[in-house]
Amino acid sequence: MDYSLYDTADFICNDAFVAWVKEGKDSDYWEQVIARYPAQREAMQQARAIIMAAAQLPAFQLKEKDEQDLWNDIQLLMDPKEAKPVTVSRFKVWYWAAALLCVAAGAALWWMRTEKAPAAYVRLLEEAHLEGNKRIEEINTAARPKTVSMPDGSSIILQPGARISYPATLDRNSKREVYLSGEAFFEVSRNTLQPFVVYANEMVINVLGTSFHVKAYEADSLIEVHVKTGKIAVSAKPLGTNVLANLSANQQAVLKRNTLSVAVLRHLPKVSTQKTDDVMSYSFEFDDAPVDSVMAAISQTYGVHIRYDKALLSGCRLTASLTDEPLYEKMRLICKALEAGCIIEGDEITLTAKGCHPNVIEN
Numbered sequence: 001m002d003y004s005l006y007d008t009a010d011f012i013c014n015d016a017f018v019a020w021v022k023e024g025k026d027s028d029y030w031e032q033v034i035a036r037y038p039a040q041r042e043a044m045q046q047a048r049a050i051i052m053a054a055a056q057l058p059a060f061q062l063k064e065k066d067e068q069d070l071w072n073d074i075q076l077l078m079d080p081k082e083a084k085p086v087t088v089s090r091f092k093v094w095y096w097a098a099a100l101l102c103v104a105a106g107a108a109l110w111w112m113r114t115e116k117a118p119a120a121y122v123r124l125l126e127e128a129h130l131e132g133n134k135r136i137e138e139i140n141t142a143a144r145p146k147t148v149s150m151p152d153g154s155s156i157i158l159q160p161g162a163r164i165s166y167p168a169t170l171d172r173n174s175k176r177e178v179y180l181s182g183e184a185f186f187e188v189s190r191n192t193l194q195p196f197v198v199y200a201n202e203m204v205i206n207v208l209g210t211s212f213h214v215k216a217y218e219a220d221s222l223i224e225v226h227v228k229t230g231k232i233a234v235s236a237k238p239l240g241t242n243v244l245a246n247l248s249a250n251q252q253a254v255l256k257r258n259t260l261s262v263a264v265l266r267h268l269p270k271v272s273t274q275k276t277d278d279v280m281s282y283s284f285e286f287d288d289a290p291v292d293s294v295m296a297a298i299s300q301t302y303g304v305h306i307r308y309d310k311a312l313l314s315g316c317r318l319t320a321s322l323t324d325e326p327l328y329e330k331m332r333l334i335c336k337a338l339e340a341g342c343i344i345e346g347d348e349i350t351l352t353a354k355g356c357h358p359n360v361i362e363n
Contacts, residue, residue, distance in 0.1 A: 003037045011040075011047035021051045038305070038348035042142060117163070118218035120201045121181035124237075125165060128177070128199075139163040140182075147302045147327060147347065152176055153189035154196065155326035157302060170194070180216055187211045187326040188230075199237070200225075203255045206233040211323075212247075223255040229323055236260045284322040284330065291316040294334065302327050308351035313338070316356040
């Protein structure tokens with residue numbers, strides 16, 4: 001069975017999946033499915049949560065005519081053209097709940113996928129002449145952050161509801177241009193021959209290699225950029241290329257969209273090293289840290305799943321400064337320090353190591 005195109009609604013409507021969630025049937029098979037289709041992990045988790053919630057619904061009985069009318073209504077919602085009156089036997093309550101959940105989940109997913117793109121974002125794409133076949137678009141329809149890896153090695157953490165587009169092909173001497181709507185954190189791979197430019201509504205951000213957070217929602221009157229490391233130059237459309245502000249680490253600029261004026265906060269407090277879901281707040285400075293804590297910090301911050309032999313690496317420790325690097329450069333350096341192989345597939349990262357001595361590992 002191919003589950004590569006399955007979404008949350010598909011899993012909810014799959015009888016075998018429901019039986020596994022509710023009764024534990026064929027657990028080995030579904031564990032293999034999870035391992036084989038990592039891209040569907042989130043959809044399976046969402047489907048599982050919905051099924052478990054539906055299983056707690058109180059039991060009730062319907063008259064045969066009510067059952068028949070309800071089923072006809074469900075068919076009409078799912079496919080108005082194909083809906084036909086049918087005669088049905090008495091179903092168990094679960095199947096009615098599952099059918100209704102299929103409709104609800106399917107409708108929600110359809111709405112997220114077809115929601116109209118924000119006007120300012122569309123205008124930027126039109127001005128850049130980036131039609132659908134000339135660009136790659138990533139939209140975070142999940143309820144948690146999503147990490148996107150660009151071809152140049154840069155990583156972008158999209159907050160829920162955010163979307164980005166960038167050219168499908170990049171020449172060696174062309175700019176790396178990203179178009180953003182919503183909120184995102186950028187870790188840019190340094191390349192002096194290819195400046196990295198972010199277009200966020202009216203704000204234009206030019207960088208070489210740095211990390212920064214941008215908040216640019218369609219409905220907001222302000223656009224914010226907060227630099228974590230490195231330096232950026234801020235300008236505004238349609239004022240041309242004149243730089244309005246130069247920012248370095250721990251500085252923030254706020255652009256008023258109606259006047260295109262910029263205010264700069266130049267002495268922000270340094271970001272905390274407290275462990276948190278916000279990548280801006282985590283320093284990734286490790287001093288004789290257990291490998292488990294390093295993996296947990298990266299997994300939590302970037303929303304990726306890291307597979308490794310915990311028993312084999314239990315005595316390994318790491319001393320490293322990984323603040324400036326994009327996600328996958330961080331993982332490359334860690335794997336190099338551990339003398340481990342590293343396979344990256346979407347949000348799944350697998351380490352293969354031989355173990356290490358219980359002392360500090362320097363990268």
